[in-house]
Amino acid sequence: MNRTLIRNIGQLATPTGRAAKRGPDQGEIVLLENAWVLTEKGMITAVGTGEAPTADRVIDAGGQLVTPGLVDAHTHLIFGGWRQNELAMKIRNVPYLEILAAGGGIHSTVKATHAATEEALIEKAAAALDEMLSFGTTTCEAKSGYGLQTDEELKQLRAIRALNERHPIDLVPTFLGAHALPPAYKERREDFIRLLCDEMIPAVAEEKLARFCDVFCETGVFTAAEAEEILKAGKRYGLIPKIHADEIDPIGGSQLAGRIGAISAEHLIVCPEEGIESMAKGGTIACCLPATSFYLNATYAPARKMIEAGVPVALASDFNPGSCPCLNLQLVMNLGCLKYRMTPEEVLTGVTLNAAAAIGMAERVGSAEVGKQADLVIWKAPDLNYLCYRLGSNLAGTVIKKGEICHG
Numbered sequence: 001m002n003r004t005l006i007r008n009i010g011q012l013a014t015p016t017g018r019a020a021k022r023g024p025d026q027g028e029i030v031l032l033e034n035a036w037v038l039t040e041k042g043m044i045t046a047v048g049t050g051e052a053p054t055a056d057r058v059i060d061a062g063g064q065l066v067t068p069g070l071v072d073a074h075t076h077l078i079f080g081g082w083r084q085n086e087l088a089m090k091i092r093n094v095p096y097l098e099i100l101a102a103g104g105g106i107h108s109t110v111k112a113t114h115a116a117t118e119e120a121l122i123e124k125a126a127a128a129l130d131e132m133l134s135f136g137t138t139t140c141e142a143k144s145g146y147g148l149q150t151d152e153e154l155k156q157l158r159a160i161r162a163l164n165e166r167h168p169i170d171l172v173p174t175f176l177g178a179h180a181l182p183p184a185y186k187e188r189r190e191d192f193i194r195l196l197c198d199e200m201i202p203a204v205a206e207e208k209l210a211r212f213c214d215v216f217c218e219t220g221v222f223t224a225a226e227a228e229e230i231l232k233a234g235k236r237y238g239l240i241p242k243i244h245a246d247e248i249d250p251i252g253g254s255q256l257a258g259r260i261g262a263i264s265a266e267h268l269i270v271c272p273e274e275g276i277e278s279m280a281k282g283g284t285i286a287c288c289l290p291a292t293s294f295y296l297n298a299t300y301a302p303a304r305k306m307i308e309a310g311v312p313v314a315l316a317s318d319f320n321p322g323s324c325p326c327l328n329l330q331l332v333m334n335l336g337c338l339k340y341r342m343t344p345e346e347v348l349t350g351v352t353l354n355a356a357a358a359i360g361m362a363e364r365v366g367s368a369e370v371g372k373q374a375d376l377v378i379w380k381a382p383d384l385n386y387l388c389y390r391l392g393s394n395l396a397g398t399v400i401k402k403g404e405i406c407h408g
């Protein structure tokens with residue numbers, strides 16, 4: 001049973017290609033009516049409209065919308081505990097960076113993550129991945145960053161590797177040892193940078209535990225100069241740079257991203273013009289996280305300006321226990337339309353092809369076309385507009401991963 005036909009697709013909506021789409025191309029997607037997709041051994045082997053070929057197995061899409069499986073290009077998937085205790089502080093408008101500076105925030109999750117065994121972290125993240133799959137996500141980036149010491153960062157990354165083997169969602173690992181400055185290093189930050197560059201990065205590379213190196217470049221966390229040093233060290237060990245930039249204060253992260261050739265810069269809530277220019281020049285993908293803006297009660301990244309400047313925009317969840325405990329990319333799509341003023345077509349590219357490109361996966365996933373992995377979602381929606389317009393329901397019907405039904 002290896003030829004599977006998905007037939008009776010009311011609308012097939014997909015970007016095309018194997019690289020990120022920028023400018024007007026971001027909204028240029030293919031929309032096919034009365035379509036079908038043929039898959040073989042987990043790959044898409046034909047796509048068409050009208051009369052469908054025969055197959056060993058048929059999945060009837062019931063005249064509904066089909067898109068590529070969603071790609072979540074930014075998550076902090078592995079962590080111990082939760083942080084519901086911060087909700088009361090949020091309601092009282094205590095700033096995110098103030099909670100962090102007082103030893104809460106990321107630091108409290110670091111403690112809970114240290115206290116958890118690797119197996120416990122795996123079990124917990126597996127439940128999150130099941131939920132993501134149920135929302136239509138089939139590929140996901142996952143960061144470390146709640147270890148902040150060598151053995152604990154390796155524990156998180158090994159958990160990601162184990163999950164990639166045991167869960168249908170494809171996981172792409174990122175080393176984020178530079179997620180916060182541990183309190184013990186407050187007066188000797190240079191020592192922590194040395195630990196990152198001379199011990200953690202080589203250890204991560206030695207075990208091939210990550211593809212990317214990320215830094216939280218933010219007031220009170222790491223400066224742009226420190227981020228540059230860490231990302232350059234990562235590069236020497238084959239880790240491709242990513243950066244959390246301009247989330248709360250614009251301290252040069254997006255400018256650095258373009259200059260250093262980062263594959264993506266994330267957040268960009270307060271991204272200045274020079275940052276947009278630098279990313280456009282450097283070919284950096286803007287990975288915007290609108291659910292985090294919502295959750296922090298912050299402003300929204302200038303995604304339209306980025307598209308106009310020729311920067312490819314990806315959209316992701318930022319799932320984490322502090323600034324965005326949300327696994328649902330459908331909500332991110334709603335916010336992309338309503339808050340960024342992106343069109344449904346631009347948004348779809350943002351959560352599929354551009355997201356895949358932001359994590360180096362665009363050769364394999366991110367579009368429903370011949371030669372790509374057969375990762376597809378049959379939605380409880382007649383068309384893309386409906387999917388982006390409804391709010392608060394889970395519209396994922398059947399989720400197909402490598403040609404197999406994984407959910408629904």
Ligand code: NIG
Binds near residue numbers: 106247318323
């Ligand atoms: O992307 N900004 C840094 N990291 C996460 C938040 C992590 C946390 O609060 O635990 C983010 O928003």
Ligand code: FE
Binds near residue numbers: 076244
């Ligand atoms: Fe993040």
